[in-house]
Amino acid sequence: xxxxxxxxxxTLSKIVSDNLRQYIIEKKLKTGEKLPAERELAKMxxxxxxxxxxxxxxxxxxxxxxxxxxxxxxxxxxxSSVILNHLLYFWKLxxxxxxxxxxxxxxxxxxxxxQIILSAKVDHLKELENIIDRMKETSDTKKFQEYxxxxxSCLIKATENDLFAQLTDIIAExxxxxxxxxxxxxxxxxxxxxxxxxVEAVKQKNKQLALQILKEHLEYSKKYILIK
Amino acid sequence: xxxxxxxxxxTLSKIVSDNLRQYIIEKKLKTGEKLPAERELAKMxxxxxxxxxxxxxxxxxxxxxxxxxxxxxxxxxxxSSVILNHLLYFWKLxxxxxxxxxxxxxxxxxxxxxQIILSAKVDHLKELENIIDRMKETSDTKKFQEYxxxxxSCLIKATENDLFAQLTDIIAExxxxxxxxxxxxxxxxxxxxxxxxxVEAVKQKNKQLALQILKEHLEYSKKYILIK
DNA sequence: CTGCCTAAGTGGTAAGGCCATCGTTCCTTT
DNA sequence: AAAGGAACGATGGCCTTACCACTTAGGCAG
Numbered sequence: 001x002x003x004x005x006x007x008x009x010x011t012l013s014k015i016v017s018d019n020l021r022q023y024i025i026e027k028k029l030k031t032g033e034k035l036p037a038e039r040e041l042a043k044m045x046x047x048x049x050x051x052x053x054x055x056x057x058x059x060x061x062x063x064x065x066x067x068x069x070x071x072x073x074x075x076x077x078x079x080s081s082v083i084l085n086h087l088l089y090f091w092k093l094x095x096x097x098x099x100x101x102x103x104x105x106x107x108x109x110x111x112x113x114x115q116i117i118l119s120a121k122v123d124h125l126k127e128l129e130n131i132i133d134r135m136k137e138t139s140d141t142k143k144f145q146e147y148x149x150x151x152x153s154c155l156i157k158a159t160e161n162d163l164f165a166q167l168t169d170i171i172a173e174x175x176x177x178x179x180x181x182x183x184x185x186x187x188x189x190x191x192x193x194x195x196x197x198x199v200e201a202v203k204q205k206n207k208q209l210a211l212q213i214l215k216e217h218l219e220y221s222k223k224y225i226l227i228k
Numbered sequence: 229x230x231x232x233x234x235x236x237x238x239t240l241s242k243i244v245s246d247n248l249r250q251y252i253i254e255k256k257l258k259t260g261e262k263l264p265a266e267r268e269l270a271k272m273x274x275x276x277x278x279x280x281x282x283x284x285x286x287x288x289x290x291x292x293x294x295x296x297x298x299x300x301x302x303x304x305x306x307x308s309s310v311i312l313n314h315l316l317y318f319w320k321l322x323x324x325x326x327x328x329x330x331x332x333x334x335x336x337x338x339x340x341x342x343q344i345i346l347s348a349k350v351d352h353l354k355e356l357e358n359i360i361d362r363m364k365e366t367s368d369t370k371k372f373q374e375y376x377x378x379x380x381s382c383l384i385k386a387t388e389n390d391l392f393a394q395l396t397d398i399i400a401e402x403x404x405x406x407x408x409x410x411x412x413x414x415x416x417x418x419x420x421x422x423x424x425x426x427v428e429a430v431k432q433k434n435k436q437l438a439l440q441i442l443k444e445h446l447e448y449s450k451k452y453i454l455i456k
Numbered sequence: 457c458t459g460c461c462t463a464a465g466t467g468g469t470a471a472g473g474c475c476a477t478c479g480t481t482c483c484t485t486t
Numbered sequence: 487a488a489a490g491g492a493a494c495g496a497t498g499g500c501c502t503t504a505c506c507a508c509t510t511a512g513g514c515a516g
Contacts, residue, residue, distance in 0.1 A: 086290045
């Protein structure tokens with residue numbers, strides 16, 4: 001499948017970038033820890049600052065570090081959302097099938113609902129109801145959509161699976177980036193109502209019902225997005 | 229240059245890199261096509277060559293382009309192996325994410341089984357049985373593991389969702405890359421047996437049972453991987 | 457103590473130069 | 487004429503110097 005790239009990867013910046021990866025592993029740097037300054041790294045590795053910078057850019061674009069102007073470069077080894085985003089970009093470039101994204105979202109949320117019913121934690125339910133209340137109160141469409149995303153995001157948190165959460169976030173972000181259509185009051189009421197029904201069903205531990213409503217809910221927003 | 233910032237995407241090199249991505253999309257550049265020379269891009273975008281280079285490095289490390297010394301930068305929109313490698317690196321960095329991967333695999337396969345039972349297509353079942361037969365016959369451990377992957381891959385195909393299939397492939401590749409342990413005959417028999425039970429349950433449209441066996445099956449391979 | 461302000465540290469950007477590599481052209485040699 | 491090789495131009499690789507922009511912390515004035 002992959003012929004082990006025997007291509008010459010001699011270029012200094014790549015070597016430096018690999019060295020930095022190694023450095024992070026060896027020093028066991030965890031998320032949040034700071035890397036030495038560019039000028040310092042340049043001295044350490046005996047290369048110009050330019051090379052250090054190109055290497056850092058490389059690491060940054062794969063999400064291994066984040067660079068903050070005036071502060072420094074910080075390790076980030078447990079949030080793979082940056083790279084997942086690039087993966088999404090690739091996937092979009094080749095086979096842009098929104099359906100499949102929505103299906104992924106669907107199975108993830110199904111898993112979340114099952115998890116909540118199983119674990120019987122009330123925390124998430126409380127938070128979900130909280131969000132629903134806020135949705136009812138706001139009249140700002142933008143805020144409303146934010147709450148909507150927050151609701152589904154909160155749902156996913158129940159799985160306690162960061163990967164699921166990141167995937168969901170990316171998908172949500174993607175769709176909110178391509179759809180700028182406005183919801184009228186009726187649509188908003190419908191959304192709130194469905195959210196509420198889901199929470200109710202979950203509370204009663206009625207898995208069948210909860211999943212059924214979820215399906216309809218997502219089916220609806222699917223149409224909504226595709227029509228756009 | 230138009231800094232359409234909303235967050236802190238101030239940095240020129242990021243803007244340039246985004247512009248280049250946009251450039252590739254707008255010009256509909258396909259794999260293999262060449263980008264303008266660095267010095268030329270610098271003039272076009274009215275920035276220094278340093279910025280262009282940093283942006284190119286960025287794109288290169290996400291696999292969107294490949295840079296060849298003395299030749300130029302070439303678009304690469306269908307080979308995502310580079311970015312997959314980074315993703316694998318990420319997961320290897322924190323093994324505790326393995327669980328999350330296995331869970332993702334689980335929900336995807338659950339979806340597949342439900343789909344097969346619903347659609348009642350016999351093609352997939354035939355193919356699955358075919359693979360099982362081959363698993364029984366082979367004595368080569370390596371082949372056996374390949375068939376194992378093929379089985380699960382074939383299962384996913386039932387969803388007719390390329391995204392699901394790709395995700396599954398990625399996960400499978402990850403685990404086969406970190407686990408080189410050998411299976412003894414008993415373990416292999418168990419694996420084959422479980423596969424068979426799953427197919428049987430699906431044939432009888434017994435969703436509950438099929439999902440239950442799948443769960444145990446994955447639970448088992450999970451232990452198997454973690455012990456390693 | 458509060459608040460402003462400066463200075464040091466750090467990343468961001470620029471300009472210019474030279475080296476290394478690849479492809480092409482064209483000339484030499486056989 | 488064909489094969490080989492030398493030269494050139496285009497392009498990426500790398501370095502140096504210099505300066506700008508942002509952030510934080512520490513000192514000074516109120």
